Amino acid sequence: MNPALIIIILFAIFALAVGLNARRGKKLSLEQWAIGGRGFGSLLTFLLMAGEAFSTFTFLGASGWTYSKGVPAFYILSYGCLAYVLGYWMLPAIWRHAKERGLVSFADYFASRYESRAVGVLVSVVAVLAMVALLIIQLRGLGIIVSEMSYGLIAQNTAIWISALLMVAYMTVSGIHGSASIAIFKDALILGLAIFLGTYLPVHYFGGVGEMFARIDAVHPELLRMPEHGLNLSWYNSTLLLTALGYYLYPHGFTAVYVARDASALRKNVVLMPIYQVLIAFLFLVGFAAVLTVHGLEGAQTDLALLRLVKQTFPSWFVGIVGGAGLLTALVPGSLIMLNASTTIARNIYREGFAPQASDKAVARIARISLPLFTLVVVFFVLRGGTTFVALAIFSSSLLTQLVPMLASSFLKRPFGTREAAFGGIAAGGVVLALSNWGGMTLATVFPNAPLALTSINMGLVALFSNAVVFVAISAVQRLLRARIDTAVESA
Amino acid sequence: MPFLLVWNLFWMGATAAILALIYHLDSRDAAAGARQSAGGKQ
Numbered sequence: 001m002n003p004a005l006i007i008i009i010l011f012a013i014f015a016l017a018v019g020l021n022a023r024r025g026k027k028l029s030l031e032q033w034a035i036g037g038r039g040f041g042s043l044l045t046f047l048l049m050a051g052e053a054f055s056t057f058t059f060l061g062a063s064g065w066t067y068s069k070g071v072p073a074f075y076i077l078s079y080g081c082l083a084y085v086l087g088y089w090m091l092p093a094i095w096r097h098a099k100e101r102g103l104v105s106f107a108d109y110f111a112s113r114y115e116s117r118a119v120g121v122l123v124s125v126v127a128v129l130a131m132v133a134l135l136i137i138q139l140r141g142l143g144i145i146v147s148e149m150s151y152g153l154i155a156q157n158t159a160i161w162i163s164a165l166l167m168v169a170y171m172t173v174s175g176i177h178g179s180a181s182i183a184i185f186k187d188a189l190i191l192g193l194a195i196f197l198g199t200y201l202p203v204h205y206f207g208g209v210g211e212m213f214a215r216i217d218a219v220h221p222e223l224l225r226m227p228e229h230g231l232n233l234s235w236y237n238s239t240l241l242l243t244a245l246g247y248y249l250y251p252h253g254f255t256a257v258y259v260a261r262d263a264s265a266l267r268k269n270v271v272l273m274p275i276y277q278v279l280i281a282f283l284f285l286v287g288f289a290a291v292l293t294v295h296g297l298e299g300a301q302t303d304l305a306l307l308r309l310v311k312q313t314f315p316s317w318f319v320g321i322v323g324g325a326g327l328l329t330a331l332v333p334g335s336l337i338m339l340n341a342s343t344t345i346a347r348n349i350y351r352e353g354f355a356p357q358a359s360d361k362a363v364a365r366i367a368r369i370s371l372p373l374f375t376l377v378v379v380f381f382v383l384r385g386g387t388t389f390v391a392l393a394i395f396s397s398s399l400l401t402q403l404v405p406m407l408a409s410s411f412l413k414r415p416f417g418t419r420e421a422a423f424g425g426i427a428a429g430g431v432v433l434a435l436s437n438w439g440g441m442t443l444a445t446v447f448p449n450a451p452l453a454l455t456s457i458n459m460g461l462v463a464l465f466s467n468a469v470v471f472v473a474i475s476a477v478q479r480l481l482r483a484r485i486d487t488a489v490e491s492a
Numbered sequence: 493m494p495f496l497l498v499w500n501l502f503w504m505g506a507t508a509a510i511l512a513l514i515y516h517l518d519s520r521d522a523a524a525g526a527r528q529s530a531g532g533k534q
Contacts, residue, residue, distance in 0.1 A: 077500045081507045088511055213493055267515050274508040281501060449530050 005150045007320025009236040011327050012166060014373060018185070018336075019170025019178035023326055026177065030364040033175030034104050034343045042265040044180050045256065045278040049269055049426065050276055051183040052253040052330035053080065054190060056141025059329045060303040063278050066287025067297065067305035070223025072231035073284065079240045080277045085249030087205075087270045090248065093261035093411055102259065106251035106340060110403070112408040116419040117352045123403065124348035127251045130400045134250065137379045139164060141303075142330035142384070148307045149323025151316075158328025159382035163327065164379050167335045168372045176259065179335045186328035191279055193325050201289040201309065209285065234456035244463045246401030267278055339398065342370035372446060401464055402429040405471040422475035429460040429467030430461065 031037055040048070058076065065073035094109065101112050106127050111120025142163050143156035150159075170178040217224055226233050232274035240348035248254055259464040260266050283306070291307040294312070297304055310322050353356045358366075405425050409417030436459040443462065444455040 004530060071496055074494075074496050077497075077504070081500075081504050085507060088514065095501065209493060226496070264519070267518070271508060271511045271515050274504040276503060278501065284497065298494070405521055479504055 001152055002151055003315075004320035004323060005310070006155050007317060008146060008150055008154070008323045009323030009326060012162065014185075015182050015328060015331055016166050016170055018181045019123035020173055021171070022177035022181040023174035025190040027065065028175055029375070030343070030347075031102070031104055031369060033337060034363065034367070035255060036176045038099060038258060039261055040180070040265070041261055041282055041297060042268045044183075045260045045265045046269045046272060047183040047187055048176075048180055048256045048259060048336070049253065050187055051179070052250065052336060053273070053277070054187070054257055054329065055278075055333040056138055056145065056326065056330045058280060059190070059326055060141055060144065060306060062283040063287035063290065063306040064303035066223075067290045067294070068283045069231060070220070070303035071226055072236055075236050075240050075243070076231050077280050077284070079243040079247065081274050082240065084270045087245070087248060087273075090411070091257050091266040091270065094248075094254070094257050095260055095263055095266055098258045104255075105343045105347045106254045106353075107344050109254070110406055110410070110422075111348065111352065114406070114417070114419045114422060117356075119406075119419045119422055120352045121347045122423060123406075124344045124352075125382075126399060126426065127339055127344055128349070130345075131251055131337050132378055132381065133372075133399075134252075135337045135341070135375070135475075136382050138330045138334035138337065139378065139382045142327060142334070145307065145323055145330065146302065146324035148304060148311070149319050149326065151311075152190065160382055163331065163334075164375050167331060167338060168375050171335045171339055172368055172371055172389050176339060178257075178330055179339070182328060185334045186332050189321075189325045190329060191276075193322060194282040194286075197306075197310070197322075198279075198285040201313065203284055204313065205293050211492055212285075212288060216288060218333040220291060224290075229452070230456070231458050232452070233452045235361065235458060238247060238399040238456075238458040238461045242401060242458050242464065245404050245464070249400040249407065250402050251340045251400075252333065254341075256336070275486070308424065338371055339373055342367045343373045345370040345374065346443065353390075390398060399430075401435065402426050402433075402467050403461060404464060405468045409471070409475075416479070417471060418474045418478045420478060422470045424474045425467040425471030428470040431462040432463035436463070 026032060029037075032339070036044075049313065062076050063075060065076070076421045091122050091420070097103070098109060101108075103109055103112060105124075107123040111117060139160050144162040146154050146157040146159035154162075174181075202209045202212040206215055224373070226236065248257075257266060260269075260281045286306050294308045296304055299309065306324075311319055314322075346363045350366050355362075362380065393403040402425070406417060406422045409415075416435065432441075442455065443450065443457055446457065
């Protein structure tokens with residue numbers, strides 16, 4: 001049997017054992033199962049949030065985009081920095097509110113802040129749809145990694161089925177404790193591998209990082225310069241802003257805030273994250289090293305740059321270790337997504353939408369039943385095929401980012417945003433996104449004579465701007481009308 | 493190395509350093525506040 005295949009299978013068995021063992025000694029209520037009873041210290045909170053930030057999108061997408069597009073890929077490095085600055089003040093505020101009100105799911109926060117069950121259901125629907133897309137990315141990435149690194153001995157579909165069953169097993173049993181236990185090994189492994197690959201490969205093939213860039217500059221200078229059209233500076237800055245604003249609005253990242261024991265754990269986490277993210281820079285170096293050494297990858301196949309380079313450079317056992325690390329990289333965020341989707345379905349769609357009298361025990365049961373069902377639906381979508389990682393991630397990020405005006409308004413001491421404005425804003429943003437994704441609308445088609453700097457702006461940001469305008473306008477009109485009615489009643 | 497990569501790495505280091513400083517100041521203020529309120533109770 002191929003050594004790579006044996007090592008990948010060992011990694012899978014190890015993940016299952018660690019995930020199942022994580023439950024030992026714990027009685028799991030819904031709060032314990034979904035958010036670890038709000039008892040995680042700085043290290044576990046960091047590992048969960050880092051696990052969410054470093055997914056297969058980063059593992060394959062960062063090197064794949066560098067390989068095919070060059071410099072524009074650096075946006076993946078930039079947006080985190082901007083997001084962490086916002087997070088330093090935002091996360092403790094979210095955590096305090098969640099603790100005071102006993103919130104468990106992503107949608108709970110919005111329902112509680114806007115004191116509206118309808119808002120809870122609306123946010124849940126947006127979140128569950130986005131989580132379908134996010135889990136598709138993880139599972140598809142996982143399928144590619146395992147199939148590629150087992151030299152094709154495990155088919156992509158087989159890898160996806162086995163991993164989905166694996167995640168369902170340990171998440172149903174251990175909940176978030178399963179994810180957190182695997183995250184410890186995953187982060188240590190991925191940190192070591194990214195640094196090793198990013199430093200070793202340029203030296204091995206070119207004699208050093210400087211020499212590698214000199215060679216690329218001679219052969220493919222376009223990869224080292226920001227293009228004037230398409231993914232240009234305007235696109236770069238607008239995508240950076242969009243993804244930074246939406247960074248904490250991934251449901252599984254948002255609820256990772258709830259697990260913290262205190263606000264200080266979250267602040268420490270935000271301070272450490274920019275340093276942790278430096279490892280993405282090492283993946284860029286791997287992508288650049290692949291430019292002149294891995295040939296023939298086009299379109300969606302460019303995501304394979306890192307895997308192909310590893311395969312052509314290292315012996316089979318090392319290929320297996322990279323494949324195993326890739327497997328863990330998909331399992332941690334993937335299982336967190338499943339957990340959050342099932343909690344949201346049970347608490348916010350089932351209870352808030354259909355059964356307000358349901359007991360906590362019944363909701364916990366529905367959550368555990370929803371987890372395999374949600375996974376089954378996603379596996380179905382994964383096996384049907386589709387677009388590449390980055391396009392999917394940007395789309396789902398845009399969809400979730402439509403919640404930014406609601407989130408921003410929730411931090412104000414004097415409430416401003418209304419639930420009607422929330423619905424109106426999301427509808428406006430959704431229409432722009434739909435027209436852009438399926439109607440082919442761009443700023444260039446709407447404003448044909450506008451300068452390139454304007455027409456290259458990411459449409460997700462345009463959707464967010466439309467959303468914010470509608471949100472503020474409806475809220476302002478409602479507040480004005482309410483004030484007038486109050487005055488009229490008082491004078492009568 | 494591309495300038496944009498170096499620029500990004502510089503700002504990541506700077507962000508971590510500035511946030512660490514703010515965290516240190518916040519923690520110091522919180523500890524001082526806690527000491528003050530404990531003294532007031534006595």
